Amino acid sequence: MALFQQANGSPLPSHGMNEALRTPVHEATVWQPSSAMSSFSTTEAVETLIESVLSQKSSRKRKRPTRSVTEELEDILPSSPIPTPTPSRRHRFDYSPSPSPLPSPSTASEESSYEKETCKKSDVLLLPVKASTFNRALRVMSGLPVASRAARQAERREKPRERPPVWAESRQELCEALPYYRSFQSGLYMHSKVTFGYLLEAFPAPRDAWASNGRVIISHGGGQCICPKLPNGKQGPPVLQADQSRSDARVDALLTAAERRTPIVLIAGEGYKELPWNLDCAYVVLGWYWISYTWVEAEPAYKGTKPPSGRDYFHRIKIRFDWVGSQGDPWWDSEIPVSPLPVNQLSSTPRRPCRISSSKEAAEMIATFDGFTCPTCDSQSPRIYIEGPICVHPSCPAFFLLLTPLGLLPIPPTFTLTLCPSFLLPQKTPEGVNRLPYEVGPPGPVEDWPEADEGGLGGAGEKTLWRGWVCSECGRANCRYRWEVWECQACGNSTAQLNASHQVPLCRLTDLRDTFLGDAAMRHSTGLSASLTVSRELGAVVAIYELPEAGKIYHIMPFDKEYATELFYEYQREATSKPWFQRRSLKSTTVKGSLLAQHFAFNSGVPYKYIVDTLSTPFDESPACVTKAVERITSSVATVLGEEYQFNEILSVCYREGQKMGYHDDGEPGLGPVVASLSLGSSAIMSFRPKPGEKQRGNTDVALNITLSHGDFMIMEGHEIQRKYHHRVVPQGFRIAATARRISEPPAKPDIQVKAGVDAEDTGEVEYDDVVESCLGPDLSRPVLDPSRYSSKELPQLPPLRSISDHTLLPRRTPIQHPYPYQPP
Structure with a gap:
């Protein structure tokens, strides 16, 4: 949907920086300029400010004294307040990626027939400047803080002293050993509309975050994504090709988990870029989290994708996870190992996490944040971004518009939004969530198996006997690869040895x-x-x-x-x-x-x-x-x-x-x-x-x-x-x-x-x-x-096994007691 609308109410076309944005909004509601800006049209103010920014850059190259953009803005704007006039038209801003002539007729001919019918040259301000220059000017005009790169993401920490409770080297090991994650290809594991496990891996979304040393994690809903091909032939980052909504079973399961306060086990893979340290394995289990808040963002429509009629962006579901406090400190942030909770043995089918007692309580906002009331829809929204209040209710006409001293402004695709520090503070775990259904490390195999497949307890041929297990010595999740015994491929620990009496009649x-x-x-x-x-x-x-x-x-x-x-x-x-x-x-x-x-x-x-x-x-x-x-x-x-x-x-x-x-x-x-x-x-x-x-x-x-x-x-x-x-x-x-x-x-x-x-x-x-x-x-x-087929001199030398507990190399057991598949680090 276009950023601004014409006087007759029809939306203006999508072009340039506005490809990602907007729902049509009423001018009287959205356009509320400050008194200092009222004597200038928006077009004049932006043109003058852009010239100031460009001249400042030129002066810097000539090593001449320069004035700040803010000082230039103060000279541009009148100091005395002037009554705010009633606007008759809203203008949208366009920019070019670099100083260049206006778009050629061939470029203009690519616009849709809908755009041709609704667009007039007087409606669009073409600014032949870089996007970064325009974004800087927009921040100064709106009184916004200077954009800062997320130092939180770039910060790297020392590796944790404690090993994770569960770790794995393959996706199959996770799926066969853990009852709460059995999805070979999806990042979410759900069963009967109940969410059990969530994988943090590749395919990030804008404004994903690892905050408060992992006690708060910002992620997103899955599905509706594609990885487009770049001009160089390589695969590009994932982008949306359709709205994420409750009609998708995965999104519905996450939103239901938020409403019911269902605890979820989070798993991180080595492809998860927000993790502040490098993993020494493919996957680690982080622990139990609960969803404290969900919201919707407007994500630009990538070239080649077709957004819903009337807008040029897609809906992206964002999820905020909070650490469940009853676990103690996270294992990566604790000097003392996390004490496991006493639970019953897990069956091969995961149990449903307990629901909260009050449905009314589930319908309320799960956590209390610093918020504001949207002037357009009168709904409450938390202050999520440093740049200013943004309504995150898709039904609102001002959805994902930035509330500034100039009024509600559209957000260009290259405009950097930063999560507010107060929004990233940990929330107190509700009482019902603290009652966790089971440990993240499932119990090991039973030593004495029954002789037959009765009651799901596991006979010599039942499925429970070939599912994986988590080693009690090193925490490695293993597939059952040997018939007669469970053996850990990391430390060699074995358990539940079968013998001749374990036969299926x-x-x-x-x-x-x-x-x-x-x-x-x-x-x-x-x-x-x-x-x-x-x-x-x-x-x-x-x-x-x-x-x-x-x-x-x-x-x-x-x-x-x-x-x-x-x-x-x-x-x-x-x-x-x-x-x-x-x-x-x-x-x-x-x-x-x-x-x-x-x-x-x-x-x-x-x-x-x-x-x-x-x-x-x-x-x-x-x-x-x-x-x-x-x-x-x-x-x-x-x-x-x-x-x-x-x-x-x-x-x-x-x-x-x-x-x-x-x-x-x-x-x-x-x-x-x-x-x-x-x-x-x-x-x-x-x-x-x-x-x-x-x-x-x-x-x-x-x-x-x-x-x-x-x-x-x-x-x-x-x-x-x-x-x-x-x-x-x-x-x-x-x-x-x-x-x-x-x-x-x-x-x-x-x-x-x-x-x-x-x-x-x-x-x-x-x-x-x-x-x-x-x-x-x-x-x-x-x-x-x-x-048995090699002499000691002929036996090939394999690389040593890797230990995740102390991040050192362990000597391989010599001689090799049993042949087993070994995957080098």
Whole structure:
């Protein structure tokens, strides 16, 4: 919306410095010049003052004595008061970025038809001066303080003596270890419209602040932002492309938290520029905060964005967070470690923070600040900015206009607003907010796990067993990357070791059910055909699905599954005896830090160009259950296909509850035409879908779904299946799968190629295929080392581990007791 309006009430166009501003306001309300200025028109005053500022700069260059701009202004303005005349027109001010001629006709032709209809040359004052010069003159005219750079932001402090209660090196560690923050891509974590965690990271907004040594934090609502491309091709800072409003669920959750005084855990990332010290890790948990005030600012519309009709700015929601006093002093500002509050153990689902008792109290302004009454809308607003009172109510005609001795003035985009020191003073924590629902450091894993998945307490296959944990020794938030134990990747501390008694009985798997011929579902429009046969030799029903011009899928459903049950228990015993099964590192451009796969894997035989960073163990060194699985798969394939097929590699994968493998193909170079697998434990739905064409956007529909039950075999025959189709496996519970392949030309060393990105649903599912391979780099962290395969002289030297507690380097445990993925600092 234009800054000023014409005499007929229609707004003037947006141009130059006014691109960011204004709602139309009534002249009688807004234009209230001081008595000293009343004998001059605004145009004359600005022209004269600008000449004074420019002459002052010129005199400074010639080293001649100069007078202050204020003194020049006193000579310009009459000293005797003159009655204030009734204005007949409001003028808007424009400037050029540097002394230059007036805009050319080509520039003027870019104005919209709306601007052409409402603009007259007499309505606009074009000032061929720099924006900084005009802003300085405007400050002098309005009696405003000289703009100062925020020294508060530039000030750097010494690193805290105390380590944070919780810290992490990746986004995944936060999401898996902390129940109050499980958002892989959003800065806000909410559940059922309740805000639990808020991340301070990159993507700042104007006037974000770290005040009172972190006891007051000014931030903003999320969403509606883009990062435009700069002329040099680089990505620019985030700008709004639409209003932030309550219609956005994230903004609504924050505003609701302010109304209800819901305490929120704040997390800071190393990209948070307001932090007065440099982090030695990727993320730290700051502590509990409450929202004491929210308001709306007018943010200029960036070139290429389209603001709402009638104005040239967007609404930006600003949030003020205050430290919850019952925690004591913040850990970074205290000589004594913060004492944890006694709470019950956290479940895998965060609890709702307690609400305040009075809804009337929630509707009132949460904190009392030095404020003023807007002369236009008679509403109360706090004094937020040093430059003067500004109404922050969007419904007010004078919204975000600066109240000065000259009256209400628009704020140019380059005009610096500074937060008022009194507004940044800490507020007293309300009594209801002091009752915090839980600690920021969740309790560690329980030593004695029940044998089955009952009541959400966690059996050997339940999701609570593969979620992350916070190390009690160093505070590091860790992902559960080893099957048999929780181990800290920073200090090596381990807990809750599983043993042979921690097994999931087959009878306790609630999703263990019989299917009718695999419960297959086909999309006939894709040209699939199916047939059934009974193999007396195998004692099984075999369903055959032919994919047009690709190959065949064989689903073998044996009648006798005793051998499968024995393998199921033997795999579990071996998994707890040594660190065979681990979650390996992927790489994603959409998630900060390392990203572990959503399954525990162990590869045997020749090296395999797998999607994750893994090593292979020879068959003669692998557990007996692996060789037994290879023998069973080889026998079944020979019976069904009618020819011997020798596999030289097998990948064993354990899925706990909630884990899965996204769409992918097995089309790695050197792979044979036959891929076969054995399913153990809970059933799983295996899906096939055609790969999208080169010009096709989005994913194709699923062509075939089959349900793999306990003891079932699956065979894919044909190279073209991997070239033309993707497949995925979604277990319905605790499941173990063994997939055998024939690799003709194994590489000399693992050539890891990442083909992964984070699922759009932020569930942590990883999808990988040849289509997105070019989007991500091929470099991964170095492979996990197996000390049994190296002599002491050959063992590569890794960089020392970093400690955040004392900001020094810790010696790595020698010798390496267990292989585990290590991400260098």
